[in-house]
Amino acid sequence: MTKRAPETVAVHDPYAGNSLIAQLGPIRSRPDALKALVDFPARPPKDIASIPRHVRLHMLTSVRDLHVPSLEELQLYETMDMMIRQNYHHLQPSSSSTWSMISGEDARFRPPITAPSYGAAVVGVSGSGKTQAIRRGLSTFPQTIQHTSFFRMVNGLQQVVWLSLDVPAGGKATDLAAALMTAWKKATDSTRFDKTLAGEWRNGPQMLDEWRQVASSHFLGLLHLDEIQNLFKLPTLKSRSKRKLGDPPPELRIIDDQSLKWILTALNEWQIPLLVSGTPDGFGALTKRLSNTERIVTSGYHAFKHFWGDHDAAFSQHFLPRLGHYQYVARPMPITKELGDLILERTAGVQRLIIALWIAAHRVAFERNDDDLRLDDFKVAADTYLAPVAQAVAALHSNDPARLSMYEDLSPQDHSFWAQFWSNVSRN
Numbered sequence: 001m002t003k004r005a006p007e008t009v010a011v012h013d014p015y016a017g018n019s020l021i022a023q024l025g026p027i028r029s030r031p032d033a034l035k036a037l038v039d040f041p042a043r044p045p046k047d048i049a050s051i052p053r054h055v056r057l058h059m060l061t062s063v064r065d066l067h068v069p070s071l072e073e074l075q076l077y078e079t080m081d082m083m084i085r086q087n088y089h090h091l092q093p094s095s096s097s098t099w100s101m102i103s104g105e106d107a108r109f110r111p112p113i114t115a116p117s118y119g120a121a122v123v124g125v126s127g128s129g130k131t132q133a134i135r136r137g138l139s140t141f142p143q144t145i146q147h148t149s150f151f152r153m154v155n156g157l158q159q160v161v162w163l164s165l166d167v168p169a170g171g172k173a174t175d176l177a178a179a180l181m182t183a184w185k186k187a188t189d190s191t192r193f194d195k196t197l198a199g200e201w202r203n204g205p206q207m208l209d210e211w212r213q214v215a216s217s218h219f220l221g222l223l224h225l226d227e228i229q230n231l232f233k234l235p236t237l238k239s240r241s242k243r244k245l246g247d248p249p250p251e252l253r254i255i256d257d258q259s260l261k262w263i264l265t266a267l268n269e270w271q272i273p274l275l276v277s278g279t280p281d282g283f284g285a286l287t288k289r290l291s292n293t294e295r296i297v298t299s300g301y302h303a304f305k306h307f308w309g310d311h312d313a314a315f316s317q318h319f320l321p322r323l324g325h326y327q328y329v330a331r332p333m334p335i336t337k338e339l340g341d342l343i344l345e346r347t348a349g350v351q352r353l354i355i356a357l358w359i360a361a362h363r364v365a366f367e368r369n370d371d372d373l374r375l376d377d378f379k380v381a382a383d384t385y386l387a388p389v390a391q392a393v394a395a396l397h398s399n400d401p402a403r404l405s406m407y408e409d410l411s412p413q414d415h416s417f418w419a420q421f422w423s424n425v426s427r428n
Contacts, residue, residue, distance in 0.1 A: 013056045020088040025143045033077050036140045039067035049330035053366045056328045060362050068319050073133040079300035080137050083118040083273040084221040093151040117267050119296040122277035124304030127352030129227055132278050141189055171231045173204025175259035178265040208262045220272055226239040228278035256329045307349030330371035346382035348396035360385035
């Protein structure tokens with residue numbers, strides 16, 4: 001009986017022929033995305049007992065690089081991938097409307113642009129891992145691509161796929177524009193904005209428009225603005241402490257209207273996909289203050305939550321067992337439910353605090369003659385090294401809005417509307 005040769009599986013590329021997408025790499029499946037995002041540092045060597053403790057103290061900090069992507073992070077990666085590719089799909093270099101937009105022509109003279117806007121938001125309390133998830137996801141794409149030849153470009157094109165920066169603490173348009181220009185210089189090694197940055201007199205809106213035109217002409221694929229809460233000013237702690245039970249949450253005030261207007265214009269008119277991230281208070285203010293705010297989440301809304309409760313499988317089945325491999329003692333302790341409960345109790349499940357507690361417990365253990373790690377080491381570490389965050393951890397455990405509002409980056413907001421909105425968009 002003659003065997004038939006196996007049929008090859010057809011590879012479908014919805015973006016074939018688009019020079020802006022060709023060098024982004026393949027569209028990753030979720031398992032492939034997981035491989036690209038996960039990070040397991042080298043485990044402690046088998047002869048750890050022979051290594052002096054002062055050397056081990058430095059070795060154990062590698063646990064900070066441990067990264068176990070959550071389902072939310074994988075979904076976020078897919079959101080960013082779709083935003084970049086879909087926007088490039090609509091910004092065809094051969095289209096006259098694309099070049100009209102890049103040139104900054106007045107809108108009434110431009111041919112109609114059919115490309116939709118792409119916006120997404122990532123929200124989570126400080127230390128929940130949102131920023132690391134975004135930047136790890138972005139790093140799977142090249143940041144810049146050099147085209148030796150390009151449509152209408154005599155000398156080719158340096159395509160900028162993504163740019164990520166923090167919104168400056170001042171929140172003013174001039175500060176935001178300077179941060180954008182500085183980030184651009186770092187990514188592209190361009191001197192384009194040196195004269196503007198060196199100037200003594202600065203006009204925020206003009207600087208923002210100058211940056212926008214350059215970014216558009218280099219086909220910026222995605223702009224990530226982190227610490228979005230820096231666009232707003234929280235009432236003083238004194239005024240927040242006077243808030244009574246049942247009172248509405250304190251209102252955040254806009255620092256500079258120009259920054260918010262520019263962000264919305266960039267999203268609506270200039271075809272720059274925008275990803276914003278920050279703490280709940282900042283996103284709550286953003287969604288209240290901006291008109292047409294639904295555009296910010298048309299591509300996705302991702303809430304990064306700290307590990308919570310006994311039944312959090314992500315912590316007990318995935319994160320903690322892998323963390324348990326990084327014990328820099330001769331006699332490692334077993335990874336038990338009791339240990340997991342203690343870690344959650346003392347950190348409220350905030351990933352940054354979990355890693356800090358893990359390292360601190362080792363430091364406590366290294367002070368003893370016995371070369372082991374014990375449950376009590378975690379208790380002592382929490383009461384000493386992590387003592388300054390104890391009240392914030394207690395506030396997170398309480399889930400009491402009044403106690404949480406004492407900490408501006410823990411202040412809860414009701415985002416059920418946006419979660420429901422995105423759910424409805426997904427079904428349409």
